[in-house]
Amino acid sequence: MSESSIFITEERIEGEDEGPLAGETVAVKDNISTAGVRTTCGSEMLAEYVPPYDATVIERLTGAGATIVGKTNMDEFGMGSTTETSAFGPAPNPAAEGRVPGGSSGGSAAAVAAGEADYALGTDTGGSVRNPAAFCGVVGIKPTYGLVSRYGLVAYANSLEQIGPLAPTVEDAARVLDAISGPDDRDATTRCEGADSDYASAADGDIEGLSIGIPTELVEGADEGVREAFWDAISDLESEGASYHEVSLPSIEHAVAAYYVIAMSEASSNLARFDGVRYGPVTESGGNWNEAFAAVREQGFGEEVKRRILLGTYALSAGYHDKYYKKAQDARAWVARDFEEAFEEADVLASPTMPVPPFEVGESLEDPLQMYLADANTVPVNLANLPAISVPAGETEGLPVGVQLIGPTFGEKRIIRAASALE
Amino acid sequence: MSEQSVDAEEVRHVAALARVDLDESEIEAFAEQFGEILDAFETLDEVPEIEREDDLENVMRADEVRESLSQEEALRNAPESENGYFKGPSVS
Numbered sequence: 001m002s003e004s005s006i007f008i009t010e011e012r013i014e015g016e017d018e019g020p021l022a023g024e025t026v027a028v029k030d031n032i033s034t035a036g037v038r039t040t041c042g043s044e045m046l047a048e049y050v051p052p053y054d055a056t057v058i059e060r061l062t063g064a065g066a067t068i069v070g071k072t073n074m075d076e077f078g079m080g081s082t083t084e085t086s087a088f089g090p091a092p093n094p095a096a097e098g099r100v101p102g103g104s105s106g107g108s109a110a111a112v113a114a115g116e117a118d119y120a121l122g123t124d125t126g127g128s129v130r131n132p133a134a135f136c137g138v139v140g141i142k143p144t145y146g147l148v149s150r151y152g153l154v155a156y157a158n159s160l161e162q163i164g165p166l167a168p169t170v171e172d173a174a175r176v177l178d179a180i181s182g183p184d185d186r187d188a189t190t191r192c193e194g195a196d197s198d199y200a201s202a203a204d205g206d207i208e209g210l211s212i213g214i215p216t217e218l219v220e221g222a223d224e225g226v227r228e229a230f231w232d233a234i235s236d237l238e239s240e241g242a243s244y245h246e247v248s249l250p251s252i253e254h255a256v257a258a259y260y261v262i263a264m265s266e267a268s269s270n271l272a273r274f275d276g277v278r279y280g281p282v283t284e285s286g287g288n289w290n291e292a293f294a295a296v297r298e299q300g301f302g303e304e305v306k307r308r309i310l311l312g313t314y315a316l317s318a319g320y321h322d323k324y325y326k327k328a329q330d331a332r333a334w335v336a337r338d339f340e341e342a343f344e345e346a347d348v349l350a351s352p353t354m355p356v357p358p359f360e361v362g363e364s365l366e367d368p369l370q371m372y373l374a375d376a377n378t379v380p381v382n383l384a385n386l387p388a389i390s391v392p393a394g395e396t397e398g399l400p401v402g403v404q405l406i407g408p409t410f411g412e413k414r415i416i417r418a419a420s421a422l423e
Numbered sequence: 424m425s426e427q428s429v430d431a432e433e434v435r436h437v438a439a440l441a442r443v444d445l446d447e448s449e450i451e452a453f454a455e456q457f458g459e460i461l462d463a464f465e466t467l468d469e470v471p472e473i474e475r476e477d478d479l480e481n482v483m484r485a486d487e488v489r490e491s492l493s494q495e496e497a498l499r500n501a502p503e504s505e506n507g508y509f510k511g512p513s514v515s
Contacts, residue, residue, distance in 0.1 A: 047501070049500050050499065050500060051493055052496035052497070052499060053492070130473055136484050140466065185484065186480040232452065253466065253468075254466050254467060254469070256463075257445075257463055257464045257465075257466045257467050258467065258470075259465070260460075261464060268441060272442075275442075275511075276502065277501065277509050277510075277511045277512075278497075278500060278501050278509055279500035279501065281502075282502045282503075285512075287512065288512060288513055288514065289511065289512050289513065289514050290442060291512075292511075292512035293442040293512075294438075294439075294442045294443055294444040295444055295474075297441075297444070298443055298444035298445065298446075302445065304447070306445070306449070306453075307453065307456065309440055309441050309443060310434070310437050310438055310443065310453065311457065311460060311461075313437050313440050313441040314433075314437045314457070314461075314463075317437065317440065323467075323468075324464060324467065324510055327467035327470050328467055329466070329475075330470050330471065330472055330473045331467060331470045331473075332472060333473040333475045334471070334473045335473075337473070353505045368456055368460065369456070369459050369460050369463055372460070372463075373463075415513075
């Protein structure tokens with residue numbers, strides 16, 4: 001299974017004849033349920049799973065006229081930053097040969113970069129839309145928590161994740177967001193702010209008077225070439241009428257630890273449903289209930305998924321809950337407060353999306369901790385439930401660099417407008 | 424180097440809690456990695472207690488019968504079923 005592929009399943013789901021996206025195509029990450037089309041989450045556990053119903057975002061896309069062209073490759077259950085933990089082999093990076101496409105929505109970003117679809121849907125739990133957007137040189141949006149329904153999304157860390165669009169341009173990404181956002185009575189965490197939205201018209205490039213805050217903590221640690229591309233982008237924005245100032249987010253040094261404790265804890269609970277009874281592989285294990293479950297889960301889950309389930313179980317277990325999980329929730333509230341304060345003085349915040357250019361294939365698999373630390377710039381946004389966009393901002397040594405623009409809660413229009421000025 | 428040492432026995436214990444069988448090489452690798460990763464989580468010790476101002480509201484709906492999956496659809500992905508029910512391993 002070493003051949004790299006953008007899609008796990010290539011099957012079409014035709015959209016309505018008319019609508020704002022009529023005649024256009026969308027590739028969908030394979031953790032979003034599609035009725036009658038298998039949905040694997042990049043896992044052996046769901047290799048044969050065919051959902052009996054559509055996710056709300058699928059109904060909305062096809063209702064808007066879009067045709068789904070396939071289910072894209074991804075890190076298993078969204079757990080990874082390179083799309084190399086997929087049970088179906090890695091995905092290519094059409095913008096940088098020999099490099100990973102990022103992850104976990106790597107197949108979705110690659111589909112857009114390679115022109116296999118006009119747009120794509122990914123999901124972003126700790127950066128999984130923005131990271132591959134940056135690595136593949138496309139645009140990706142992580143919406144405010146509650147803007148887009150998660151009904152039909154196979155849960156990994158449900159308090160952090162949102163479905164978001166990837167596209168070649170900011171306006172296109174905004175058009176897809178217009179199609180999928182808004183309340184859904186099947187997801188009680190959705191809010192009304194996204195109803196009847198018109199994000200696309202905000203992509204007008206008009207940033208006269210825009211105030212940009214730059215969190216120093218998210219720039220200092222980045223590679224030199226990435227920093228250069230980032231400051232060039234800030235200069236471009238200045239020349240178009242924006243101004244910038246530096247801000248400090250003291251909580252941010254705890255964000256990666258807080259994110260991983262919360263995500264792993266939620267994963268250990270969410271993935272408890274995979275017991276081989278309602279879906280999953282058949283094993284030969286006789287044994288009792290517990291033995292049979294443990295055998296199915298050994299066979300069905302890959303290494304990174306096991307690692308996160310075990311660490312999450314550990315963080316929630318007796319004697320450790322207060323030390324890890326409770327502290328992580330404090331850190332989460334602290335990060336949210338730091339962002340709130342920063343937005344008192346700034347319209348948007350800007351940073352490099354990823355502190356590094358795309359990894360070489362195979363580079364990060366051996367050292368999970370190093371891979372986690374590369375998420376430093378994206379995870380704070382999920383902890384604070386905020387919207388953010390990654391937009392291409394040139395290259396370093398021929399490799400794509402992305403700039404991340406972060407907005408206040410439901411400030412999607414602001415980040416879309418600011419990002420459009422970089423195109 | 425890791426201060427937060429995790430031994431194979433602890434990995435086995437957590438794996439049993441999580442109902443995931445592991446082979447010996449996985450147990451060994453995880454014991455080493457978990458020490459390093461938990462070391463990195465130590466940074467949370469410095470986080471002060473933060474008062475949370477979550478503005479949460481219950482979302483309610485009427486408790487009315489509505490259409491749902493058919494039994495056949497619900498069972499379609501099950502490796503084994505019997506008389507319209509999921510068939511699981513024996514409980515004891």
